[in-house]
Amino acid sequence: xxxxxxxxxxxxxxxxxxxxxxxxxxxxxxxxxxxxxxxxxxxxxxxxxxxxxxxxxxxxxxxxxxxxxxxxxxxxxxxxxxxxxxxxxxxxxxxxxxxxxxxxxxxxxxxxxxxxxxxxxxxxxxxxxxxxxxxxxxxxxxxxxxxxxxxxxxxxxxxxxxxxxxxxxxxxxxxxxxxxxxxxxxxxxxxxxxxxxxxxxxxxxxxxxxxxxxxxxxxxxxxxxxxxxxxxxxxxxxxxxxxxxxxxxxxxxxxxxxxxxxxxxxxxxxxxxxxxxxxxxxx
Amino acid sequence: xxxxxxxxxxxxxxxxxxxxxxxxxxxxxxxxxxxxxxxxxxxxxxxxxxxxxxxxxxxxxxxxxxxxxxxxxxxxxxxxxxxxxxxxxxxxxxxxxxxxxxxxxxxxxxxxxxxxxxxxxxxxxxxxxxxxxxxxxxxxxxxxxxxxxxxxxxxxxxxxxxxxxxxxxxxxxxxxxxxxxxxxxxxxxxxxxxxxxxxxxxxxxxxxxxxxxxxxxxxxxxxxxxxxxxxxxxxxxxxxxxxxxxxxxxxxxxxxxxxxxxxxxxxxxxxxxxxxxxxxxxxxxxxxxxxxxxxxxxxxxxxxxxxxxxxxxxxxxxxxxxxxxxxxxxxxxxxxxxxxxxxxxxxxxxxxxxxxxxxxxxxxxxxxxxxxxxxxxxxxxxxxxxxxxxxxxxxxxxxxxxxxxxxxxxxxxxxxxxxxxxxxxxxxxxxxxxxxxxxxxxxxxxxxxxxxxxxxxxxxxxxxxxxxxxxxxxxxxxxxxxxxxxxxxxxxxxxxxxxxxxxxxxxxxxxxxxxxxxxxxxxxxxxxxxxxxxxxxxxxxxxxxxxxxxxxxxxxxxxxxxxxxxxxxxxxxxxxxxxxxxxxxxxxx
Numbered sequence: 001x002x003x004x005x006x007x008x009x010x011x012x013x014x015x016x017x018x019x020x021x022x023x024x025x026x027x028x029x030x031x032x033x034x035x036x037x038x039x040x041x042x043x044x045x046x047x048x049x050x051x052x053x054x055x056x057x058x059x060x061x062x063x064x065x066x067x068x069x070x071x072x073x074x075x076x077x078x079x080x081x082x083x084x085x086x087x088x089x090x091x092x093x094x095x096x097x098x099x100x101x102x103x104x105x106x107x108x109x110x111x112x113x114x115x116x117x118x119x120x121x122x123x124x125x126x127x128x129x130x131x132x133x134x135x136x137x138x139x140x141x142x143x144x145x146x147x148x149x150x151x152x153x154x155x156x157x158x159x160x161x162x163x164x165x166x167x168x169x170x171x172x173x174x175x176x177x178x179x180x181x182x183x184x185x186x187x188x189x190x191x192x193x194x195x196x197x198x199x200x201x202x203x204x205x206x207x208x209x210x211x212x213x214x215x216x217x218x219x220x221x222x223x224x225x226x227x228x229x230x231x232x233x234x235x236x237x238x239x240x241x242x243x244x245x246x247x248x249x250x251x252x253x254x255x256x257x258x259x260x261x262x263x264x265x266x267x268x269x270x271x272x273x274x275x276x277x278x279x280x281x282x283x
Numbered sequence: 284x285x286x287x288x289x290x291x292x293x294x295x296x297x298x299x300x301x302x303x304x305x306x307x308x309x310x311x312x313x314x315x316x317x318x319x320x321x322x323x324x325x326x327x328x329x330x331x332x333x334x335x336x337x338x339x340x341x342x343x344x345x346x347x348x349x350x351x352x353x354x355x356x357x358x359x360x361x362x363x364x365x366x367x368x369x370x371x372x373x374x375x376x377x378x379x380x381x382x383x384x385x386x387x388x389x390x391x392x393x394x395x396x397x398x399x400x401x402x403x404x405x406x407x408x409x410x411x412x413x414x415x416x417x418x419x420x421x422x423x424x425x426x427x428x429x430x431x432x433x434x435x436x437x438x439x440x441x442x443x444x445x446x447x448x449x450x451x452x453x454x455x456x457x458x459x460x461x462x463x464x465x466x467x468x469x470x471x472x473x474x475x476x477x478x479x480x481x482x483x484x485x486x487x488x489x490x491x492x493x494x495x496x497x498x499x500x501x502x503x504x505x506x507x508x509x510x511x512x513x514x515x516x517x518x519x520x521x522x523x524x525x526x527x528x529x530x531x532x533x534x535x536x537x538x539x540x541x542x543x544x545x546x547x548x549x550x551x552x553x554x555x556x557x558x559x560x561x562x563x564x565x566x567x568x569x570x571x572x573x574x575x576x577x578x579x580x581x582x583x584x585x586x587x588x589x590x591x592x593x594x595x596x597x598x599x600x601x602x603x604x605x606x607x608x609x610x611x612x613x614x615x616x617x618x619x620x621x622x623x624x625x626x627x628x629x630x631x632x633x634x635x636x637x638x639x640x641x642x643x644x645x646x647x648x649x650x651x652x653x654x655x656x657x658x659x660x661x662x663x664x665x666x667x668x669x670x671x672x673x674x675x676x677x678x679x680x681x682x683x684x685x686x687x688x689x690x691x692x693x694x695x696x697x698x699x700x701x702x703x704x705x706x707x708x709x710x711x712x713x714x715x716x717x718x719x720x721x722x723x724x725x726x727x728x729x730x731x732x733x734x735x736x737x738x739x740x741x742x743x744x745x746x747x748x749x750x751x752x753x754x755x756x757x758x759x760x761x762x763x764x765x766x767x768x769x770x771x772x773x774x775x776x777x778x779x780x781x782x783x784x785x786x787x788x789x790x791x792x793x794x795x796x797x798x799x800x801x802x803x804x805x806x807x808x809x810x811x812x813x814x815x816x817x818x819x820x821x822x823x824x825x826x827x828x829x830x831x832x833x834x835x836x837x838x839x840x841x842x843x844x845x846x847x848x849x850x851x852x853x854x855x856x857x858x859x860x861x862x863x864x865x866x867x868x869x870x871x872x
Contacts, residue, residue, distance in 0.1 A: 020690045027687035028610045028678035032708055036603040039715040039733045042290075042720050046737025050846020079742040082818065082841045082848040089837025097829070097836045113846075138510045169831050171824035174581065216572065216583040 013117070040203040051113060063109060063137055067091050069139035071198075072105035076116035084111050098178035098207055099168045100152070100278040101246075103145035110138045148200040148253075150283040151261070155180055155192075163190040170276050172208035172236065173243025179276035181210060186220075186271055189264045196256035198281060199228070202249045205279030207236050208244045211272075215240040220270035224277050225262040237266070238275070249252035251281065290706040295417060299410045302429050303757050306442075307406040307431070314398050314443030316725040318558060318756030327381065327397045327787075329366040330445070334355045336550065339442075347400050348556050357551035369447065369557075371549050372484035376400035377445045377815075392791055397445040405442035405858070408453040408665065411460055416669045419625040419632075421676060423702065427709040428672025432665055433606050434716035439660055440727030448637075448658035451486035453840025455662035458482050458489075459638055465803035466531050466629050480544020487567045489660065491645060493538055495637045499630065504530045507628055522801045568652075574821035575655035579745025581820045584782035586649035598746060599733040600667060603715035608667040611674025618780045629747065639666035656728070656750060675712055679705035726754050727842045738845030748819050752780030754849045755817055757842045759793045761852055765813055765862050766795035775801035776858050777811035779825055809833045814853040829853050 022028075065071070073092050075084040085092065088111070102108060102120035110118050113135055124140035139165075151158075154168045158180075165182040174181070182190040207224040209215050219240055226234040228251065236247045259281075265273035289297060312619065336356040339347040346352045358367045366374065377397040385396035412432045417425025433439065457478040465471035482489035506527035546552045552559050574583045574695040579857045597605065615632040618624050624632060642663035643756055645651055683704050687697035723730035723736070730747040731741030742748070755778065767774050778785045778800045785800040801811035808814055810827050816838075830836050838851035839859055856864075 022685050022689070022691075028674070028684040029682045029704070029708055032603065032607055032610065032675065032678055032712055035606045036711040036715040039601065039603050040718045042733035043715075043718045043737065044843055046733060046739065047722065049737065049739045050843065077743060079847065081845075082816075082838060082851045083843065086838050086841045086851070089835065092836050094830050094834070094836060097830065136482075141847050169827050171827050174820055174823045176830070197669045212574065212581075212583075212824060216574070219584070233807070 001087040013056075019230045031229075049106040049114070051132070051134045055135050056083065056087050059111065059132040059135050059137050061090065062132070063088050063111070066128075066139070067105070067109060067215035070105075071109060072096060072099075072120065073104055073109045073111065074102070074120045076110060076112045076118035077114075080111070080113050088276070094169060094180060098176040100179075100280065101204075103204070103282075106144040106145055106281070107139060108140045108142075110136075110140060112136045112138065116276075133256040134216065145204075145280065146200070146283040147280045148198040148283050149194075151194065151197070151259070151279040151281075152178055152180055153270070154194060154197060157194060159193045159195065161193070162188060162193045165190055165192050170210035170274070171212060172210050172276050174212070175244060177206070177208070177244060177276060177278060179206075179210075179278045180261070181274055182278045183272065183274050184263050186261055186273075187268050189262050190275075192261045192263070194259045197259055199251045199254045199257045199259070200281050200283035201251060201253060202248060202282045203228075203233070203279060204246070204248045204282060205234075205236075205277055206244045206246050207238045207275065207277040208242065209238050209240060212219075214272045214274060218269070218271055218273070220265065220267040220273065222270070222273040222275040223264040223266050224275060225264070226279070227260045227262070231257050253283070293424075293607055295414070295422065298417075298422070299413050301409040301519060301787050302413055302426075302433070303406040306409040306433050307402050310402040310405055310439065310442045311395070311399065313439065313724060313788075314395065314402070314840055316438065317443050317779070318463065318725070319394060319787050320444050320446060320751035320753050321780060321783050323394075323397070323753060324783040325366050326369075326445050326447075327377055327393065329371075330366065330374035330376070330378030330397065332378070332380055333375040334382055337375065337379075337602065338382075353550045353553060357549070360568055362562065365423070367551055368563060370484045370545065370553070373400060373404075373445075373450050373773050375548070375700045382513050390472050394445070394561050394787060395650045396661070396793060397441055401442055401445060401449050405438075405449040406455055406548065410448075411453070411456055412665050412669060413831075415456075415460055415463075415631070420669075420673045423705045423709070424669075424672040425671070427607075427675045427705075427713070428665075428669045430709070430713045431601075431607070431668040431671045431716055434713060435600060435604070435664060435668070436720045436723035436727045436730050436732075437599050437657055438661065438664060440723065440725075447486040451488060452661045452665065453484065454478060454482035454485050455489065455492065455638070455642070456665050458492050459495060459634055462499075462537070463533060463629060463631060463634055465534055465537060469531070469533055470530075472533040472537040472682040475534065476540035479538055479541030483541055483545040484548045487564070488642070488659070489611075489643075490564070491641050494641045495634070495636040496534065496538060499634050499637050500531070500534055501527070502630060502633060506630070510683040537541065546832075552778055556644060563822040570652040570654065572653040573655045573750075574819070575653055576745060576747045576820040578765045582653050583821070585651060585652070585653060587653055589647050592646045592660055593641045595746075596660075596664075597666075598731045598741065599657050600664065600732065600743075601716040601719040602732055602734045603712045604668065606783045607671035607674040607678075607712050609674065610678055611670035611672065613674060615670065635666040635669055636729065639663035656747065672709075673713070675709045676705050679708050679709065701814070726757070726849060729847060738847040742847045748840075748847070749817070749849060750819065752817050754777070754844075755781030755792065755815060756783070756788070758840060758850045758852050759788060761840045762798065762813055762815075763793075763795050764865050765798075765854060765858055767797040771797070773797040773799055774812045775799050775807075775810050777807045777814035777829070779814060779815045780817045780822070796802060804828070805832075812855050812858045816851045816853075818848050820852065826851070 077082045108121055110121050119141040124142035126138050127141050128139040130137050165180050168181045169178050184190045209222050221237050221239040223237045233249045234247050238245045263275035357365055359365055380399045380775040381396045384391045385393045409429050411423045413429035416428040461471050461474035461478045465475050504526040508522045570582050574581055643660045683701040692700050727739050735741050765774055776798050782800050788794045801807040809832055814829045833853050840852040841848050842850040
């Protein structure tokens with residue numbers, strides 16, 4: 001039996017002005033009208049939030065005109081990355097896409113949608129910008145890191161003990177990173193030794209666990225220790241949810257130092273820990 | 284016409300029939316645009332096996348009933364052999380439908396025919412929601428509730444797939460409806476047993492149904508045994524205990540009989556019954572954790588944040604529907620507080636509340652494996668829609684009653700004014716829901732409501748992009764443009780998460796000859812000429828594997844929804860060069 005004919009349980013006190021009372025009684029209905037109208041309009045507008053193909057084409061043409069080899073291209077928000085790569089992916093070599101970080105790039109081109117900012121442009125100064133509909137193309141400049149040794153590029157000169165390692169493009173923390181990948185036995189280590197490399201004033205590196213599925217199935221962390229001429233200068237742990245973990249140590253400039261990276265799978269159950277690292281000695 | 288206008292009973296029946304028919308047709312038409320979900324492929328092929336087994340049984344084929352014969356169709360030594368980890372009801376119906384409508388009559392494709400039972404089940408849900416809500420809160424509230432149930436972007440999407448997430452909503456609701464009728468009529472206990480059993484035979488979350496029914500029953504007993512005068516607590520409890528056995532104890536028999544129905548329709552349980560039931564339950568309590576992105580974090584291990592259920596519901600159910608539900612819930616709570624509930628002795632509103640609480644509540648437990656999407660607590664959503672129907676009606680009633688008290692309508696009877704206002708308000712709320720549902724089609728898994736900011740807002744918030752590989756269908760027109768000419772070697776495609784569906788796409792004529800699936804992972808990519816990546820956070824690695832093999836980070840085509848990338852297509856440079864003109868001539872949307 002329907003209950004809608006039953007009297008309202010709240011016998012209200014009648015305000016003096018009927019209009020006010022009707023307004024009060026009509027509040028839920030007005031709310032529904034307002035929300036419904038807003039939703040109808042918002043859905044229609046959300047379809048127009050996307051940049052038009054013509055905007056992408058115009059931006060692409062402009063970027064191709066202005067871009068010079070070796071200049072970084074980044075996208076913000078990060079989720080537009082596949083569309084951005086479709087338009088200007090020819091300007092992004094795989095090494096750039098799998099970079100360790102953005103410090104070595106003097107110029108970064110930021111393709112931004114809806115005013116979003118890419119983390120790579122933090123601390124840089126904008127030298128040029130143009131809007132293309134909802135897209136903005138900006139040129140950012142910064143003083144680049146002066147790299148004395150790129151330990152990924154120098155890998156062919158490295159020697160391994162305890163197991164193999166290789167340079168590879170890997171997924172670490174859901175991002176692409178070109179890195180030295182070592183897979184030590186559980187509780188074991190692999191040393192990657194660089195017998196004579198140039199050091200600057202700082203050694204900056206990153207470490208993380210590659211491969212989303214092994215991270216899910218095996219929860220033990222990996223670890224990376226760094227020793228310079230026999231002295232440990234850094235020890236960094238990378239857990240399954242830590243992503244690409246940065247470390248930095250001050251160093252004394254030297255023309256031919258011995259640097260050893262020791263990758264470790266932490267724990268007796270730490271199977272298939274794909275410890276990936278990249279590092280740069282910066283002047 | 285002699286019988287026009289129809290009386291209230293005939294009007295309800297006609298409305299129910301119209302709603303059911305509309306829902307069925309809408310789902311069948313809409314599913315034509317929807318890609319094939321990874322899981323569907325398994326269910327469709329298992330279902331055909333199950334159906335053939337039943338046909339063999341009734342045609343007395345020898346060996347059908349043997350342990351070996353049953354195992355060959357329904358089981359096997361491994362946990363997922365013949366999809367034995369999921370009960371068979373819907374799969375069997377998919378199979379019968381496919382045999383009849385695709386294989387025998389040729390009226391529909393294999394995929395559409397397999398999806399018809401779910402469309403019918405969804406239509407049944409819409410009918411039941413209308414019937415239940417209109418019985419207690421009036422025709423108008425029931426009608427609006429049914430329409431809001433029909434216009435749920437995700438619910439409508441799942442109704443068009445040959446999976447279990449939509450039919451379990453129907454059978455969950457049917458179980459509660461039967462139970463509620465059983466409180467008034469003993470005969471409905473049989474329907475309770477059947478519907479509960481069929482729920483169990485559809486999806487494992489049906490095991491939670493007693494957690495809805497039993498507390499509700501106890502409340503009903505508590506109310507019905509309330510004394511007219513103050514009595515000591517001991518006496519009150521004694522009366523209550525006696526009442527449990529008196530009010531409708533057959534309800535417990537109905538629940539107890541449910542598993543018998545389950546066993547009856549699942550031949551795999553006809554031997555080693557306890558072992559096989561144990562395997563089934565254990566598979567889901569120890570389920571592999573899926574990857575699921577929520578607010579920017581990829582969850583692959585419990586616990587899921589407790590708020591996942593609420594935030595995801597907030598962003599996937601139309602906002603106007605939720606606001607209407609909130610008004611309706613407030614209205615029902617107010618009436619309950621004043622003892623003015625509809626059919627207070629059978630407490631229908633409490634039943635809907637418990638249904639939502641149990642269906643969603645299990646996902647608040649820290650030990651629940653990461654299953655992911657909102658489809659897992661979908662049985663809760665009709666409760667929201669019924670509350671929404673009540674909310675719209677109550678809002679209109681409140682306004683019109685107040686206006687009528689000042690005689691603002693002159694000679695127009697208030698009930699007409701109320702009906703008009705409710706119809707207008709209901710139409711507006713339904714239009715909002717329709718807008719969301721239409722915008723979501725056919726990529727509803729990537730759609731988020733206006734409250735989230737649409738698909739782009741969902742991406743900004745880091746909500747899950749999609750799952751099941753359904754959206755791959757959207758790139759097939761582009762992929763097809765690279766088909767080899769006669770006499771040319773095949774063009775293998777790394778189809779990523781759409782790999783299980785690739786053969787069906789070929790059968791449906793959505794892929795030309797000579798474009799086989801290249802195989803899985805690295806070896807498949809190496810063999811391929813074209814490679815797909817279906818974007819989910821944890822699938823990023825597939826992009827990188829392709830970059831390495833193809834030597835470029837540049838996809839040739841990106842399918843988007845609301846500006847959000849959902850599938851990328853990479854093409855090897857030699858093929859891209861060769862087909863350049865053909866691709867340029869007809870760029871797909």
